[in-house]
Amino acid sequence: MTTALDRPVKPPQVFPSLSTRRKTVNNLATVLVFGSFIVAMVPLIWVLYTVFSRGLTALTSDDWFTRSMRGVLPFFEGGGAYHAMVGTLMQGAVAALFAIPIGLMVSIYLVEYADGSRLGRVTTFMVDILSGVPSIVAALFIYALWITTFGFSKSGFAVALALLLLMLPIVVRSGEEMLRIVPMDLREAAYALGVPKWKTIARIVIPTALPGIITGLMLAVARVIGEAAPLLILVGYATYINYNMLEGEMGSLPGMMIAELNNPSGPGRDRLWGAALTLVLIIALLNIVANLISRYTGAKKK
Amino acid sequence: MNVNAKLPEDPVTTRLHRGRAGRPGDAIFAGLARGAALFVTAVIAAIGVFLLWRAMPALTRNEVNFLTSREWRTFTPDSLAFGVLDLFLVTVFVSAFALFLAMPVALGIAIFITQYAPKQTKKGLGYLVDLLAAVPSVVYGLWGLLVLAPALQPVAAFLHENFGWFFLFSAENEGLVEAGFTIFTAGIVLAVMILPIITAITREVFTQTPTAQVEAALALGATKWEVVRTTVIPFGKSGYVSGSMLGLGRALGETMAIYIVLATASSDFRWSLFEGGQTIASKIASGYAEINNELQAGAYIAAGLVLFVLTFAVNAAARAIVAGKGVH
Numbered sequence: 171m172t173t174a175l176d177r178p179v180k181p182p183q184v185f186p187s188l189s190t191r192r193k194t195v196n197n198l199a200t201v202l203v204f205g206s207f208i209v210a211m212v213p214l215i216w217v218l219y220t221v222f223s224r225g226l227t228a229l230t231s232d233d234w235f236t237r238s239m240r241g242v243l244p245f246f247e248g249g250g251a252y253h254a255m256v257g258t259l260m261q262g263a264v265a266a267l268f269a270i271p272i273g274l275m276v277s278i279y280l281v282e283y284a285d286g287s288r289l290g291r292v293t294t295f296m297v298d299i300l301s302g303v304p305s306i307v308a309a310l311f312i313y314a315l316w317i318t319t320f321g322f323s324k325s326g327f328a329v330a331l332a333l334l335l336l337m338l339p340i341v342v343r344s345g346e347e348m349l350r351i352v353p354m355d356l357r358e359a360a361y362a363l364g365v366p367k368w369k370t371i372a373r374i375v376i377p378t379a380l381p382g383i384i385t386g387l388m389l390a391v392a393r394v395i396g397e398a399a400p401l402l403i404l405v406g407y408a409t410y411i412n413y414n415m416l417e418g419e420m421g422s423l424p425g426m427m428i429a430e431l432n433n434p435s436g437p438g439r440d441r442l443w444g445a446a447l448t449l450v451l452i453i454a455l456l457n458i459v460a461n462l463i464s465r466y467t468g469a470k471k472k
Numbered sequence: 473m474n475v476n477a478k479l480p481e482d483p484v485t486t487r488l489h490r491g492r493a494g495r496p497g498d499a500i501f502a503g504l505a506r507g508a509a510l511f512v513t514a515v516i517a518a519i520g521v522f523l524l525w526r527a528m529p530a531l532t533r534n535e536v537n538f539l540t541s542r543e544w545r546t547f548t549p550d551s552l553a554f555g556v557l558d559l560f561l562v563t564v565f566v567s568a569f570a571l572f573l574a575m576p577v578a579l580g581i582a583i584f585i586t587q588y589a590p591k592q593t594k595k596g597l598g599y600l601v602d603l604l605a606a607v608p609s610v611v612y613g614l615w616g617l618l619v620l621a622p623a624l625q626p627v628a629a630f631l632h633e634n635f636g637w638f639f640l641f642s643a644e645n646e647g648l649v650e651a652g653f654t655i656f657t658a659g660i661v662l663a664v665m666i667l668p669i670i671t672a673i674t675r676e677v678f679t680q681t682p683t684a685q686v687e688a689a690l691a692l693g694a695t696k697w698e699v700v701r702t703t704v705i706p707f708g709k710s711g712y713v714s715g716s717m718l719g720l721g722r723a724l725g726e727t728m729a730i731y732i733v734l735a736t737a738s739s740d741f742r743w744s745l746f747e748g749g750q751t752i753a754s755k756i757a758s759g760y761a762e763i764n765n766e767l768q769a770g771a772y773i774a775a776g777l778v779l780f781v782l783t784f785a786v787n788a789a790a791r792a793i794v795a796g797k798g799v800h
Contacts, residue, residue, distance in 0.1 A: 199700070203584045206576065210604070216615075216619070217612065217615050221615070272508055276508045279505035279506055289509055289510065296512065296516040298787070304779060304780075305727060306725065306757060307523075307779055307780045310776040311523060313769065313773075314773055319522075319526075366498050396607075396610060398609070398728045399728055399731075399753070399757055402757050424610045427610055428732075453606055
């Protein structure tokens with residue numbers, strides 16, 4: 171067996187070796203690039219770890235998911251976040267209820283009808299503006315419109331309206347994106363069969379894009395559900411359950427966090443982190459479901 | 473065959489034709505879609521108009537100059553005094569500090585995910601960074617106040633002790649440095665919050681770098697970093713800048729994290745990181761109890777209008793950069 175001369179002792183040098191400076195700069199850049207990723211992961215893991223480790227005490231108590239804070243004194247143990255979860259979910263649901271039809275119709279207009287028209291361009295521009303509007307400004311606008319001008323009282327519904335404003339650009343954008351990737355062939359096939367345009371959109375285009383639209387909607391709900399700024403201005407915080415969206419104060423998870431922040435006792439801190447963990451879990455759940463829908467059904471991006 | 477001969481009446485085409493002329497469904501549906509677009513456009517236009525309209529009564533009663541005064545006195549409707557200068561400066565300062573911290577890190581992550589990370593993990597890593605955006609700002613505020621501020625305390629103390637002569641690190645109120653509820657802490661929290669926005673846009677632009685350019689650089693013997701420096705970064709620069717501007721827009725309007733973290737010390741703004749203060753957004757949030765009287769509310773709405781214009785200008789600039797360079 172020949173073992174000695176399988177390959178040359180020294181590989182032939184096709185390229186001259188790198189200068190030390192270039193090698194050093196390259197290595198340094200690699201370290202910096204890896205480092206920046208690690209730097210970004212630190213707060214993420216830190217935040218999540220803190221919320222989980224400190225929030226678990228409250229979450230594992232018996233009453234957390236079944237009781238409100240009614241009659242629970244701030245410095246004593248007990249109580250739960252049921253009222254806050256109900257409030258947060260109701261406000262999110264009402265906002266979504268309005269955001270779906272309006273946002274979807276806007277994206278249908280932009281994709282199917284606008285065709286470079288002036289209204290189409292103006293609408294895209296306006297939706298862009300809306301996506302940059304701070305939540306506190308959206309809340310002030312709803313205050314100026316709904317409460318000062320129309321004379322309604324502060325309520326959960328007013329918050330839902332502010333959330334709707336924050337949701338709309340996300341719903342419109344994702345709807346637009348999903349409708350655009352429906353193949354033109356499908357529409358043309360329907361037209362060729364003599365199906366009216368509106369029926370083509372309602373029966374063929376939308377169902378094809380539906381999983382993507384639902385995904386976008388769930389992400390939109392997840393994005394706005396943790397907004398606390400509108401709560402401060404548009405509804406007070408209630409420690410009891412209020413199913414009435416149109417009147418009275420209402421509990422919510424961000425509201426509960428702000429309320430318990432002023433309570434430095436041990437039970438107060440437990441409830442504070444418990445509310446934070448509950449909120450993060452609800453948002454995570456919405457995100458996971460949205461991801462599962464987009465992974466296992468229908469149209470794919472790209 | 474005579475092609476000009478009149479074709480016999482085709483029952484299918486006539487039916488289609490008649491159908492098209494009188495399809496009420498199409499007209500209604502198109503009307504609905506157009507109506508929705510008009511409605512949303514009108515609502516968004518109304519935001520600016522309404523804020524201005526509602527701010528007017530308070531602005532006419534304002535006893536100090538709205539834009540140049542630092543005073544804020546709105547407890548009684550009879551003597552309103554509100555100037556946004558300090559709020560405006562704190563807003564810009566803390567956001568600029570956050571941007572200063574977030575920009576290099578975001579660039580690094582975007583390069584890491586698009587150029588360095590193994591192909592199979594790219595999507596997952598991007599998702600991980602996006603997770604940062606999913607955490608609500610009130611949770612960041614909570615974390616900033618109860619966890620980050622105490623943890624940063626030694627760093628803040630070190631900076632203040634050794635570089636206190638420099639205006640950025642000077643402090644009028646030593647207790648604030650001790651407690652940590654400063655612009656320094658708030659800016660770091662903000663930087664974490666805007667990181668995913670900048671990263672997402674930069675990443676997207678970087679992935680579109682033409683392969684030919686990358687291969688050309690490689691063929692010339694460039695190292696990995698030289699490839700990035702000569703092809704990826706020049707190509708994605710405008711996307712990176714506009715992403716950063718969008719991040720800045722988000723930072724300017726961020727409310728809850730600042731409201732929770734920043735101490736509302738009311739000394740004059742002095743361009744120092746170890747001061748408290750209030751941004752426009754956090755001022756509005758902390759004034760929520762006062763927002764029930766039309767005049768007092770008007771003062772806060774006027775401040776909100778300034779914030780609206782400011783974020784609009786920044787976002788519009790970001791979009792203009794994207795549009796100018798033809799990057800999507």
